[in-house]
Amino acid sequence: MSCAAKLLAYCVVQNSEDHAPSVGVRGAPLQSMQMETLRCIYSPLIPPQEFNQDDALRFHAVLNSVFDQQSIIPFRFPTLLQNETALQEHLREKLGVYSADLHRLSDMVQMELRIAANQEYAAPASSGIEYLQSKQQHSRALQTASRRARDVLGDLVAEWKERDTVNGLRCYALVERSKVTSFRQKMQATNFSGPCAVLSSGPWPATEFLHE
Amino acid sequence: MASPNVISIGGEPGDELSLLDILDHVLNSGVVIQGSIVISLGGVDLVYVGLNVVLTSVETALRVINAGEQKALDRGE
Numbered sequence: 034m035s036c037a038a039k040l041l042a043y044c045v046v047q048n049s050e051d052h053a054p055s056v057g058v059r060g061a062p063l064q065s066m067q068m069e070t071l072r073c074i075y076s077p078l079i080p081p082q083e084f085n086q087d088d089a090l091r092f093h094a095v096l097n098s099v100f101d102q103q104s105i106i107p108f109r110f111p112t113l114l115q116n117e118t119a120l121q122e123h124l125r126e127k128l129g130v131y132s133a134d135l136h137r138l139s140d141m142v143q144m145e146l147r148i149a150a151n152q153e154y155a156a157p158a159s160s161g162i163e164y165l166q167s168k169q170q171h172s173r174a175l176q177t178a179s180r181r182a183r184d185v186l187g188d189l190v191a192e193w194k195e196r197d198t199v200n201g202l203r204c205y206a207l208v209e210r211s212k213v214t215s216f217r218q219k220m221q222a223t224n225f226s227g228p229c230a231v232l233s234s235g236p237w238p239a240t241e242f243l244h245e
Numbered sequence: 246m247a248s249p250n251v252i253s254i255g256g257e258p259g260d261e262l263s264l265l266d267i268l269d270h271v272l273n274s275g276v277v278i279q280g281s282i283v284i285s286l287g288g289v290d291l292v293y294v295g296l297n298v299v300l301t302s303v304e305t306a307l308r309v310i311n312a313g314e315q316k317a318l319d320r321g322e
Contacts, residue, residue, distance in 0.1 A: 045276075089268055089271045089272065090264075090267065090268075090271075093270070096271075106275070107274065108275050108276050108277075109271075109272065109274065109275040109277050110271045112276075112278055114278065123278055234266050238275075240270075240275050240276075
């Protein structure tokens, strides 16, 4: 390996015979490092000055092909480590946490909902009181939609998390992989009948439910 | 029948909505290693602009649907 080369870390999985693609970002060969029950997928890479969208999509394609077969703990793109020793140290340090997470989340995926209130709630306010009222109304509409989604999804959701965002509310549902189709069908059949729009996506790796 | 105010996407790279969602996940989800090297990604700002466009598009789609329904009601359909 050239002295300028680094390691691009993709994900950690439970040690198994599952297959990952042979090449990753910028055609670099994919390799794996094993540590007890874990396997980390990475590639040696001479980092460019700036990564681009194609690199990010190739990274996603690698993650996705592994995630299709089993649960993964992905690294954020682009995570570059100096060398194998640095990666080994990281894995040794996190061995317990990663093993527990992968065991707990095996066969689980993350489905997401982005809930946004319509623009009538974002109309400019002419006074402070009006602004606060509008904000309260906006927040109530989002919470009502979130509650409705949870009610509809019921037992399909093992765990639920929410985050406020600039655009509304982002909800994360931990769902068994085998129940993804039911999740989608229930969401598609639900009319939120309020002032909110809902964007549903997934399955994604269950990153919101990691201990880290 | 699909609900008019729910849009589902499943992560296919060919889909524009999914492309933005994929980039959002790849860049913002996952483990961060302290001390790892940080390299910028070209066009990151565009991703965030794009996600706003997605949500705005949902709102716009709803307004069009609602307007259509209102017209149908006005026509007595």
